[in-house]
Amino acid sequence: xxxxxxxxxxxxxxxxxxxxxxxxxxxxxxxxxxxxxxxxxxxxxxxxxxxxxxxxxxxxxxxxxxxxxxxxxxxxxxxxxxxxxxxxxxxxxxxxxxxxxxxxxxxxxxxxxxxxxxxxxxxxxxxxxxxxxxxxxxxxxxxxxxxxxxxxxxxxxxxxxxxxxxxxxxxxxxxxxxxxxxxxxxxxxxxxxxxxxxxxxxxxxxxxxxxxxxxx
Numbered sequence: 001x002x003x004x005x006x007x008x009x010x011x012x013x014x015x016x017x018x019x020x021x022x023x024x025x026x027x028x029x030x031x032x033x034x035x036x037x038x039x040x041x042x043x044x045x046x047x048x049x050x051x052x053x054x055x056x057x058x059x060x061x062x063x064x065x066x067x068x069x070x071x072x073x074x075x076x077x078x079x080x081x082x083x084x085x086x087x088x089x090x091x092x093x094x095x096x097x098x099x100x101x102x103x104x105x106x107x108x109x110x111x112x113x114x115x116x117x118x119x120x121x122x123x124x125x126x127x128x129x130x131x132x133x134x135x136x137x138x139x140x141x142x143x144x145x146x147x148x149x150x151x152x153x154x155x156x157x158x159x160x161x162x163x164x165x166x167x168x169x170x171x172x173x174x175x176x177x178x179x180x181x182x183x184x185x186x187x188x189x190x191x192x193x194x195x196x197x198x199x200x201x202x203x204x205x206x207x208x209x210x211x212x213x214x215x216x
Contacts, residue, residue, distance in 0.1 A: 005022050048063075052088065055081065082183050086135060090135045093138040093142075097113075113141065119133060119137070129184050129188075132173050136170055138166055139167055
C-alpha cells in the first residue's frame with residue numbers, strides 16, 4: 001500500500017499503516033471499508049461477460065463476496081481466481097505440447113521441453129509454484145519456436161493468441177517481487193495447507209491491486 005500523500009510504500013504496524021517517509025498513518029479498517037465502498041470502481045465489470053466462462057464466474061463470485069462483506073470468503077475466492085487464471089492457459093499450452101510428435105521434442109538435458117516434461121511427471125501433484133514454472137517454460141519455448149521457419153498453422157495460432165496471455169499471467173504472478181505482491185508466496189503463507197492465516201486489511205490491498213492489473 002502506498003501513501004496517498006507522498007507515494008512512498010507504507011509499513012503495516014499492526015493497527016495502522018505508517019508511511020516511513022512523511023509519517024502519515026492510515027487505519028487498517030479504513031482500507032477494508034474503501035475496498036467495499038469502491039467495489040464497483042475497483043472491479044472490471046466487462047470481465048463478467050467477456051472472460052472465458054469459468055474465470056468470469058469465479059471473478060463475479062469474488063465481487064459478490066466483497067459486496068456482502070464476506071472478506072474471508074473473498075480471500076479464498078481470490079485464491080481460486082488467480083489459480084484458474086494461471087492454470088487455464090497453461091493447460092491449453094500443455095495440450096498443444098502433448099499433441100506434437102515425440103520426435104519434434106528437444107530432450108537434451110537443459111532444453112525447455114525436458115524441463116516441462118520433468119515438471120509434468122512430478123510425483124505427488126503440481127504445486128502452484130510448479131504451475132508458474134511450467135508457464136514460464138512455455139513462454140521461453142514459444143519464443144524460441146517463433147524463430148523457426150517450419151511452424152504449422154496451429155503453432156502460429158498458439159504463438160499469436162496464447163503466448164501473450166501466458167506472458168500477462170506470468171507478469172501478474174511476479175509483479176512486485178515481495179512477499180505480499182508475489183502471488184505464490186501470498187497463497188502459500190495465507191491459505192497454504194487449508195489454513196487461512198490472513199490480515200484482512202493487508203490482503204484487501206492485494207485484491208485491489210489485482211483488479212488494477214486486470215484492467216491494465
